[in-house]
Amino acid sequence: MKKQTQKRLILSLIAVFLLSLIVGQVPPAKAAPALDINVKNAILIDASTGKILYEKNSDQAAPIASMVKMMTEYLILEAIDEGRLSWEQTTQISQYAYDISANNNFSGVGLRLNHDYTVEELYKAMAIYSDNATTITLAELLAGTEGEFVKLMNKKAEELGLPDYEFVNSTGLSNSMLGDNYPEGTSPDGDNMLSARSVALLAYSLIRDYPHVLDISSIPQLDFYGEKLDNWNWMLNHDPSVSPYLAQFHYEGMDGLKTGTTPAAGYCFTGTAERNGKRLISVVMGATSEPERFKETSKLLDYGFNNFEQIEVYPEGYQLKGNKSLKVVKGKEKEVEILTEAPVRLIVPKGIDKSAFKAKYVFDKKVVSKDKEVTAPFKEGTKVGHMAVSYDGDDLGYITSGGGDKLQVALVTDTGVEKTNWFVLMMRGIGGFFGDIWSSVADTVKGWF
Structure with missing residues (x-):
């Protein structure tokens, strides 16, 4: 008896050992590696489905600086699409816009008073060089005043379903930086406050509804009345012979979307890139330097492209x-x-x-x-x-x-089915009636035996 017990024990141990070898040869499904992004807020999404691939404090509202211009871009493109504005339409800048343009503390292309600018010129200066005065001019052209334009911004944010938002001006500057020119109906110390999730949804909506926005955001250098101005998005394909420093930040497939920098917001960037038919959208907020926002964006996008894929589940x-x-x-x-x-x-x-x-x-x-x-x-x-x-x-x-x-x-x-005629329905009913009777009789007869 002892020998039989020992034999069974040895066989059991051998079986367990062999099973462990078999299991060990089955590779587990790869999990996406951990990612540490050195910014305050971040999010990464798939541009076609809106699937969130990564997030860090993405629900915390914070100042977003000039990334707010994406909402201005949306409203201007919508107005053009609906025929309320046209690319060829001209306008002149207001004294307020001129004062902003002449302020060396802000991004500016150097606008002139009493000069006709087309909507296309103003839009490109805003989207490529993040010009604040051209942004204000477009807001005034569309809504009459920047204060009325801000109302349109908040209304559109609600329509798009942004979860966290407060728009106070069209440019992304803090209202405290505008002196007495802050938009009517807003606070003198107000700021444009959005979460990274809201910024990502804004970018997602902008690209989805107006994909040609990328035709302009991807231009690496703006020629504005003879002055060559580099796009603030250093991750575009800048010509190394023209901008050697910026060229080192190039990211393959990058074609947008918007940078932003203020003392309150830090360095922010909404980027988008497409590789092998897959487009991703990233948002970083609160980086401590200009190079860092692009470095962290590269990490985010690499994470998405390297670790995720689209599959047909069913x-x-x-x-x-x-x-x-x-x-x-x-x-x-x-x-x-x-x-x-x-x-x-x-x-x-x-x-x-x-x-x-x-x-x-x-x-x-x-x-x-x-x-x-x-x-x-x-x-x-x-x-x-x-x-x-x-x-x-x-x-x-x-x-x-x-x-x-x-x-x-x-x-x-899989197919369509026509309604049968009344006679067939009647016969089915009769058949069902007698079928029930027969079943009842059969059950009764079975009970006799």
Whole structure:
């Protein structure tokens, strides 16, 4: 007996050892490495879906300096798109704008009084060289006064669903820097306060709604009336023979979007780059130096490009096992197959195991009964609900309030089913009636034996 026990113990140990070898050969799914960003606030998102890939204090509202000009850009591009402004339209600058332009403490291209400037010239000076006077001039042109323009900014922020925002001027300067010229309806010591999440959503919305914004933000140098002015975005492809210092910061695929610097905000930058068809948007706030904001942006973007990929979690036409069809009431066919209308594609860490995703059907109660029946007639592709996808792992969510929509796909019928005629329905009813009687009789007879 002792020998048998020892033999079993040895066999068990051998089995455990072999199992450990097998398990050890299965590589685990790679998790994205930890990332330390040396700024106060940061966020990284996928530009096509709004998926958040990284965040650091992204919900804390703080001054954002000239990154606020992205909202000014949005409103100007919207006005042009709707025909309220045109690129060729001309205007002259106000005394207030001239005073700002003449102040050497601010970014400026050196505007002149009594000179006609086109909207395109003003916009490029704002977007490329972060000029404050041209920004004010565009705000006054569109809304009459900067104070009225600020109202438009806050209204648009609400429409876009920015979670944290307070706009007090069009430029991003602190109101205290404007003296008595701070916009009407705002505080003399007010500042434009947004969270990194809000800035990212603003950039996401700007690129989504007006993608040609990148055609201008990607210009490395502005020629403004004969003066060559470098884009404050050092990560663009600056000509090393013209700007050798800036050229060292070049990041492949970089084409936007907006820098910002004030004493209150520190050094900020909203960047965007595209590689191999994948575009990312990054936001850094509160960096301690100009080079640092670009260095930390490079780290953020590298993190996104190197560690995430888009995969097809479920293909178009997917069917859950055991749930491939619904019963049809009053139809020429008694069943109809259901399937997903489109594929489910998600941005996920590279190497993730697809088994981490689960799917379930959620039927539309107005279309499908509690007995999982759908009533004829209906056409092919009739929506009967959706397939919801869940992820069993760490997830930072989406930048948009409707981001969860990416985790579901419409569930539709594979074919259409016509309503059958009254005679067939009657015969089915009769058949069902006698079928019930026969079942009852059969059950009764079984009970006799």
